[in-house]
Amino acid sequence: MDLSRRNFFGVMAGTGTLLAGRTQNAHAWKSKAPENPFGCLVDLTRCVGCRKCEEACNQANHLPPPDKSFENKSVFEFKRRPDESKYTVVNRYYSGTKNDQDALLPTFVKIQCMHCQDPSCVSACVVGALTKKENGAVHYDVSKCIGCRYCMVACPFEIPAYEYHNPITPHVRKCNFCFEKISQSGGVPACASICPMEAITFGHRKQLIDIARNRMKKDPGKYVHDIYGEKEVGGTSWMYISGEPFEKVGFQKLPLTPPPKLTETIQHSLFSYLWSPILLYSLLGGIMWFKNKNDRGGTHES
């Protein structure tokens, strides 16, 4: 354990240069959201629960055939979640609203990856296998994935699913916003193009927000005055308007700040240019050198 004076000053000099080279401002966190990506607006007042979107998604992504056919309405008896064999599902909710004959009115809610503007999964992914594309899609590159499943821990919408029964080469599975299709001009996601009720409107995010506001303005009694996904977790590419309060039809109340803001701020203010480890290293080096110098006054130490 020999820390000589020369070694120590060498370390200190190196540290000094590195610290001096570090710019003073610990950068404030900035959103990396694309300016005006594609998105989808889902109008829950229009959806009739035909499940055509589920079928189109299944075919477009070459997913395994379902246990019950896409015409089967008994699936609505239970709340389903997207998984490795279905990237989108429609659930039925009864929020308590009744029609003239006193029968409960259903609300159908399609769920899939929301393609967040500042996605937690993208920030979390250890290898950057998940990326937010300029066109809005949160894209998964299996060639980088190590299968740590931190994206699943991070996702506020609890969407990514995992192939738990594949022992060697499992994938993370989720809606990919039909990335290949929407990358070509005029391309529309499979679910949006098939919808017979035009409940899913595909377009640019800012225009979709305008469309949503217009529909609310035209028919104020029909909608709750909120666009789910406009501001939630910093905004999402998929957004919803509804006639029923969102909490009653399966949407959770989410913070408006993007979750990566906190973790990335902590990480970058502590570790940008590795300033704190280098500082700690020099500090400990200094203490060690000082203590060793004092000890060397004759005592024989290990």
Place this chain on the structure above:
Amino acid sequence: MNHNPYPLKKPFFTPGVYVMLVFMITGGVTVLARFIGGIGYVSNLTHLYPWGLWIGIDVASGVALAAGGFTTAALAHILGRHHYEPVVRPALLTAALGYTFVVLGLLVDIGRSWAIWKPMLYWNPNSVLFEVAMCVMVYLNVLYIEFIPIVTEQFKSKFSILAVLEDHLGKIMWIFVIAGVVLSCMHQSSLGSLMLIAPTKVHPLWYTPILPLLFLLSAISVGYPMVIFETTLITTSMKLDSEMDCLSPLSKITIYLLGVYMILKLGDMLVRGTYVYLLDFSAQSNSFLCEMLIGVITPWIMLCFENVRKSRKTLFFVSCLIIFGVLINRINVFIVGFKPHYSTTPYFPSIGEMLVTCGLIATLMFIYRLAVTWLPVLRAKAKKGGSS
């Protein structure tokens, strides 16, 4: 007590060792099943609960409980308290083994084990896990390097090249000792940042922006109790002197370390007003109370009494409580306190997950025993007949 570490060379196979072997074999069979049928075949992990026992215990708790390695190295080598040299080597051995098993646990848990090297190639500096992965990887190598002198010392009389290696390594060892402490501080705290990405899922009793600081402080304060725990265990099991002249002072330092952690933890609860959840009688609030009362406050109060610190038995008991406190804290943050909004049934580890974890721990203990038997790790003398 001042003589050098030496291999114990005691009979290796005892009934305890056979118990370990049974756990190792069942664990090994389960690991085999995981690589044939997939993670889903042996575990209760789901899309909503992607992390379970393996991450909560094998990885998060494993890293925390291996903190003895860097805390003793800092004390004896950096702060120059050479009085504590006797515990540095056993703590180093625990850390080296502990981190090896963190990586082995990860190999079982991650879906594409063969791709574990990929973070070295594909960097995502925004990811907390990326930083943890890099630190753990480098630190594991640092630990192995720090361990080299123990091996060379044993075999240098047979192979003269080892003596040369030992000599050269000794001159630059300070680089690795300091690096070990710095890397530990980095990833111990970052393990706490991991869950901050999921504000809607982690229970407010644990979700706090100072979670990284709490993780670092709890790791530092569990370092010495862990050394006390394992030294007492191995000296009892191997019938050696108890090394109390080294352990008692360590427990005195722990009063301050654990005290700071306790104040911050309680202060954080008061500032964020999360005490409103304390009497929920939910699994979360009970587990939190358990963690704080049994694992932090009780041992801290006990440690303040000198006769607790002087007695081998009570000191061992207090160390167990502190270790329990940190263990349950990691389990709380990663498992109990993790509540996805859409989950209908809470996660509970499967038998398969438990068998793998028990198997890993048994293998770790097995190798530890192997190492102290054949390598110069411990320096406590064999106990003179009868005295305790």
